[in-house]
Amino acid sequence: MAESPCTTHSPSKRSLRGLDWFVFFVADVQTGFGPFVAVYLTAEKWTQVDIGLVLTAAGLVGLVGQIPGGALLDWARSERFVAAIAVALIGTSALAYALWPIFPVVLAAACLHAAASCVLGPALAAISLGLVGPSAIGERLGRNARFASIGAGLTAAVMGLVGYLVSTSAVFFVTAALLVPTWLALSMIAPREIDPEQAHGNLRARPQRDQEAVLPGTPTTLRSLLTRSPLLIFGGCILLFHLSNAAMLPLMGSVLTTRLSDWATVLIAACMVGPQLVVAVFSPWVGRRAQQWGRRPLLIAAFAVVPIRAILFATVHDPYLLVAVQLFDGLTASVFSVLVPLTIADLTRGTGRFNLAQGMVGTMTGIGASLSPTLAGYVTDTYDSSAAFLSLAAVAALGFTAVTLLMPETRPRSQPPPPP
Numbered sequence: 442m443a444e445s446p447c448t449t450h451s452p453s454k455r456s457l458r459g460l461d462w463f464v465f466f467v468a469d470v471q472t473g474f475g476p477f478v479a480v481y482l483t484a485e486k487w488t489q490v491d492i493g494l495v496l497t498a499a500g501l502v503g504l505v506g507q508i509p510g511g512a513l514l515d516w517a518r519s520e521r522f523v524a525a526i527a528v529a530l531i532g533t534s535a536l537a538y539a540l541w542p543i544f545p546v547v548l549a550a551a552c553l554h555a556a557a558s559c560v561l562g563p564a565l566a567a568i569s570l571g572l573v574g575p576s577a578i579g580e581r582l583g584r585n586a587r588f589a590s591i592g593a594g595l596t597a598a599v600m601g602l603v604g605y606l607v608s609t610s611a612v613f614f615v616t617a618a619l620l621v622p623t624w625l626a627l628s629m630i631a632p633r634e635i636d637p638e639q640a641h642g643n644l645r646a647r648p649q650r651d652q653e654a655v656l657p658g659t660p661t662t663l664r665s666l667l668t669r670s671p672l673l674i675f676g677g678c679i680l681l682f683h684l685s686n687a688a689m690l691p692l693m694g695s696v697l698t699t700r701l702s703d704w705a706t707v708l709i710a711a712c713m714v715g716p717q718l719v720v721a722v723f724s725p726w727v728g729r730r731a732q733q734w735g736r737r738p739l740l741i742a743a744f745a746v747v748p749i750r751a752i753l754f755a756t757v758h759d760p761y762l763l764v765a766v767q768l769f770d771g772l773t774a775s776v777f778s779v780l781v782p783l784t785i786a787d788l789t790r791g792t793g794r795f796n797l798a799q800g801m802v803g804t805m806t807g808i809g810a811s812l813s814p815t816l817a818g819y820v821t822d823t824y825d826s827s828a829a830f831l832s833l834a835a836v837a838a839l840g841f842t843a844v845t846l847l848m849p850e851t852r853p854r855s856q857p858p859p860p861p
Contacts, residue, residue: 452572452634459629460572463524464565464585466623468592470531473600473616474554478538481609485542495544499551503559504807510559511800514567515793520640521632524564525624530557532620539613563799566782568630571640575790575853579783583728586778590720597713642786642795665792672788672798674847676805678744679781681840683809685747685833688817690770693754693763696826700760708760712767719771720778727779736784737850743776744841751834755827787851 482492517523530553537550565585573581600612637643666672694709731739750769757763785802789795813833820829 456630462626464588465592468589469596470619472593472596477612484609495551499555502552503555506559507803508800511797514796520564520567527557527561532617535613535616539610567640571635579731580728582779583725586724587721590717594717641793642789643793678844680805680809685837687810687813692817716771720775723775735850735852743773744844747837748834751830755830
């Protein structure tokens with residue numbers, strides 16, 4: 442039987458460079474939303490209730506759409522085409538924000554953006570896996586994280602300047618204009634070099650001495666995927682991570698505002714940019730070490746950092762030291778940006794359900810991130826911010842314990858570590 446094409450060729454430099462720039466510009470496009478939405482709608486005299494309704498609706502769509510988005514990618518035979526459509530929908534959403542800032546249009550645009558994002562992130566991982574294959578995906582994901590971090594950091598600064606010098610609506614015109622270079626970057630990736638079986642995780646090892654050879658497998662049923670203990674354990678650990686982590690920066694921002702109101706905005710900006718720089722520096726290193734050491738040591742180290750960071754937030758009172766503590770978030774983000782899709786690729790290899798599993802874990806991420814601010818807010822109002830940080834530390838410690846005791850090593854035995 443013939444070997445899969447992925448074992449007989451490597452992607453061209455043009456395709457790899459195109460993927461670099463596609464990741465960069467996708468981060469640029471996504472940066473146009475987020476905090477800028479609330480600022481823009483407030484400037485348009487929207488009430489906080491209406492802003493909250495729009496953001497909540499988008500959040501619900503983003504949560505509910507994760508699994509269907511993954512299933513759509515597994516059904517589609519071209520992740521590249523799906524990614525192009527998703528980028529177009531996000532650009533359309535940005536134009537709708539800028540041109541028609543009325544409630545029905547903005548609500549529809551926010552939901553459209555959330556739905557497109559449900560497939561765009563997994564599509565990036567799938568394209569990467571289909572392009573470089575399982576043996577090189579760790580380092581590729583690290584490179585993706587670097588370009589995404591640089592893109593997000595630079596664009597946040599540029600769009601903040603555009604919003605200040607021109608208008609808040611100009612941010613969304615810039616976001617829509619970024620659609621052109623994003624598509625151009627995507628067009629540099631040769632479709633024939635993206636192996637569809639690899640992109641879906643539908644490869645199994647050939648049971649011979651040549652363990653690097655792979656063959657297409659039969660797609661796994663959804664019920665079988667849902668009963669895979671390691672995948673469920675990993676999803677639960679990810680839920681605990683985001684339940685503890687998502688509220689830390691907003692809560693710390695409130696603390697900074699009360700302690701140093703004049704410099705709070707500048708310090709919050711530093712808290713956002715600093716971790717991005719850490720991610721840009723460390724993510725490729727994480728990708729290489731994940732191939733050499735395995736996934737489990739890095740996951741354990743990343744989970745260990747979270748309770749330490751929460752305890753420091755609870756006990757440190759100097760505002761400038763709090764900014765330094767926030768740099769720990771860059772370390773965990775460096776690991777999770779690489780290890781989450783990489784571990785999912787490990788656990789779904791040969792199932793044909795890589796993208797659906799990404800949606801499942803994305804749902805767990807959304808649940809944890811949604812509940813985290815409620816937990817932190819309740820404890821803060823009942824006690825104080827220090828108690829809230831300690832509560833988040835307790836959740837993080839539970840996640841650390843779960844990943845240490847329950848999560849197995851997932852690096853395939855047939856995949857030897859590359860030379861250092």
